[in-house]
Amino acid sequence: MHRDFRSKARIILIDDNYEHLMGVKELLNMEGCFDVVQTSTSVNTGVNMVKKYHPDIVLVDMNMPDKNGLQAIHEIQKLGLNTKVLALSAYDDADLIFRAMKVGARGYVLKTMASAQLICAIEEVLAGKIYLPSALSLRFFEYFQKTVKEEENNVDEELLSTLTQREEEVLDLLTQGYGYNDVSEKLFISTTTVKTHVNNIFQKLQVRDRTQAVLYAIRHGFDKKRKSNFVSI
Amino acid sequence: MHRDFRSKARIILIDDNYEHLMGVKELLNMEGCFDVVQTSTSVNTGVNMVKKYHPDIVLVDMNMPDKNGLQAIHEIQKLGLNTKVLALSAYDDADLIFRAMKVGARGYVLKTMASAQLICAIEEVLAGKIYLPSALSLRFFEYFQKTVKEEENNVDEELLSTLTQREEEVLDLLTQGYGYNDVSEKLFISTTTVKTHVNNIFQKLQVRDRTQAVLYAIRHGFDKKRKSNFVSI
């Protein structure tokens, strides 16, 4: 973000495969604009290096055993630096790509790709962009659409929309883990009134207990609707 | 996917702004390789056209009032054709981009972009790729990381990891909405045993009832862990 473009980009590599680590290091150092300041074959020491050296970018191998690359990315993100992270992997596993991006990777590169692509990816990420080769972005979005899908059928959404305002308030509190007595206190109404509302909710949502009602609410994005003023999809 | 590349790509446009609709139509028809077979200023008729004509790609405007573009994309996806959808929008609203991709858009183009970029986007999407301009993909991933984040703090994760296998099985069933009797039948154990397990779960997760346990489990990605054999992040 605030990198000095007149100087070289400072890079740290984390990869348990020493051969590959050194290969990449040499490759990058041959380019004039990169400076591999540190390398590490373990996650822990790698993260500590990042903490110390505040590099512009870190390349993290995804195919490590122990704590694995995801953990590394996660921890680097938690440092709160403006260090970018680029994930390296031997496999184009959709789940791994998904998780890597989730914990904060700004790009994902396969080791099988040409070295020119790696250079390109680093530059893109350094420039503040996201780098996902089209084949990987395809995998990512397919997985994304499968995994993050919400409020599937419209019928169900209509069920939620039949709730009155008060019933919504009650359900909202239930989804926060409150029991009937808690709700009655929060809303300044008697417990029997809460029960009445809840029973109405049960019938409208076609569930038979509190837990199912809460599950229904969450699975159908009831909690998100509070924050979002958009049309629900 | 199975498009005949010797013929023109068949396109349907859905945009409530008639001026813009016609502008795009002319633009695309000037290119030799596109054939705008239908256009619609309403979502309903647009979706019906898609149902009839099975186009290769549909361009959907995101800034429509009534049922809005998201609904259109969603319905087109539900048809189960291999019709691709490209979202068009005047604004680079992160939430809108996120939702559009979630319901199945294969790309997202701003109306303010050069027409050459629209052409490019269409071709990329037709080729089976995802098209997200880098500025938009940046917005998408920032929003993605904020929204889809899971299992934040490690402390909590440790709580979940203290559960025994059996307790996990029980909790799993609870998160599916089953009561104690249901669980006892499913696991072929007595109800009192289920209660014992559940009470242990309560203590370990530091909650006081079934609903809270289920909420805890879901909020900490417990349900996802079943499917994934990866290290949890």
Added chain:
DNA sequence: TCTTATCTAATCCGTTTGGTCTATAAAAGG
């Protein structure tokens, strides 16, 4: 072998929850 962890199960007791029914008051809409 002894200890610990896990899974199993029971009893007792009190609280919470769920089902049903009735009823009043206010507000909205025709």
Added chain:
DNA sequence: CCTTTTATAGACCAAACGGATTAGATAAGA
């Protein structure tokens, strides 16, 4: 003015849930 919807709340009863304790069987580990 009348009907419907909504919010309120009561009584009554049954079922489910939660807390605490005890305890047997097994399996794993020191």
